[in-house]
Amino acid sequence: MFRGQVNERRPLPLGLFSPVNVALTDLAFRLAALGYVAFSLADLLTTSYALNHGALERNPVAASLYQSYGIAGLFAVKAAAVAAIVLTLRFMPRRPAVWLGTVFAAVMAVVVAANVGAIAPR
Numbered sequence: 001m002f003r004g005q006v007n008e009r010r011p012l013p014l015g016l017f018s019p020v021n022v023a024l025t026d027l028a029f030r031l032a033a034l035g036y037v038a039f040s041l042a043d044l045l046t047t048s049y050a051l052n053h054g055a056l057e058r059n060p061v062a063a064s065l066y067q068s069y070g071i072a073g074l075f076a077v078k079a080a081a082v083a084a085i086v087l088t089l090r091f092m093p094r095r096p097a098v099w100l101g102t103v104f105a106a107v108m109a110v111v112v113a114a115n116v117g118a119i120a121p122r
Helices: 022-052 060-090 094-119
Strands: none
Touching: 022 060, 022 094, 060 094
């Protein structure tokens, strides 16, 4: 550097370690959790519709629950699992909770799409 020249160093972006806007991450968490709950409910509805119209449950655990307790048992276990996941995410650090909530919502969206594909008339 030459004499009299100003060194304008800009800090590197920190990515995951950068400061967080709490309001935005809270909103993102709420949206991810809401998406997960909504797609889980859609999974329950499409699954119950399919089961009532002769389809077979492909998940062995869910199939066993359905055989033993009917659709109410399947709903109860699914509701408990969704509640446990959302509560766990609620107490996690916000960024990982947003990412995990988004992944859970995306997985459930794929499941719902598969259910709709299976029950759609051909």
